[in-house]
Amino acid sequence: MHIEAIRLKNFKVFRDVHLREIPKLSVIVGANGSGKTTFFEVFGFLRDCLSGNVRQALDGRGRFKEVVSRGCEAENILIEIQYRMPIAQVSRLVTYSVEIGQDQGRPIVRRERLRYKRSAYGAPFHFLTSRTAAAMPSPTKKISTNPMKS
Numbered sequence: 001m002h003i004e005a006i007r008l009k010n011f012k013v014f015r016d017v018h019l020r021e022i023p024k025l026s027v028i029v030g031a032n033g034s035g036k037t038t039f040f041e042v043f044g045f046l047r048d049c050l051s052g053n054v055r056q057a058l059d060g061r062g063r064f065k066e067v068v069s070r071g072c073e074a075e076n077i078l079i080e081i082q083y084r085m086p087i088a089q090v091s092r093l094v095t096y097s098v099e100i101g102q103d104q105g106r107p108i109v110r111r112e113r114l115r116y117k118r119s120a121y122g123a124p125f126h127f128l129t130s131r132t133a134a135a136m137p138s139p140t141k142k143i144s145t146n147p148m149k150s
């Protein structure tokens with residue numbers, strides 16, 4: 001699997017970044033405090049969210065207030081990863097995204113999506129779309145039975 005792009009919003013020092021066209025071999029260089037370690041923390045955070053749940057992943061990192069960018073506590077954390085993998089023998093660009101917010105002091109998964117592009121111009125195919133009731137403008141269209149747990 002080759003991660004081609006990463007978008008982060010309100011994840012610690014990363015208020016709003018979008019890395020595209022990430023080469024297969026990358027070297028991360030930056031001044032002290034610029035976010036090198038934080039960048040790699042994203043993967044551990046996602047692993048903990050998916051193997052346990054979001055609350056546990058946040059608790060292990062000082063809770064939501066320490067993980068969300070300072071001053072953005074009322075906003076959601078967004079993590080979006082695009083990677084290429086074969087689906088039915090065709091290499092597809094898959095996008096996984098999760099938005100995590102807080103509701104009455106409790107962390108919640110506001111939206112989680114997994115989709116891939118069938119062609120350069122076509123609408124993406126959604127494997128999974130899940131929204132919490134609090135974040136839903138209309139009745140939920142839930143495709144997956146296994147979304148990330150708050």
Ligand SMILES: Nc1ncnc2c1ncn2[C@@H]1O[C@H](COP(=O)(O)OP(=O)(O)OP(=O)(O)O)[C@@H](O)[C@H]1O
Binds near residue numbers: 032036065
């Ligand atoms: N919730 C947060 N919101 C905003 N900034 C944060 C948050 N948590 C940590 N930071 C900032 O992120 C920076 C630390 O980033 P990080 O440790 O990833 O940098 P680094 O490039 O690995 O630095 P070094 O070269 O010293 O290892 C610090 O400036 C810290 O103040």
Ligand SMILES: [Mg+2]
Binds near residue numbers: 036037038
């Ligand atoms: Mg570091």
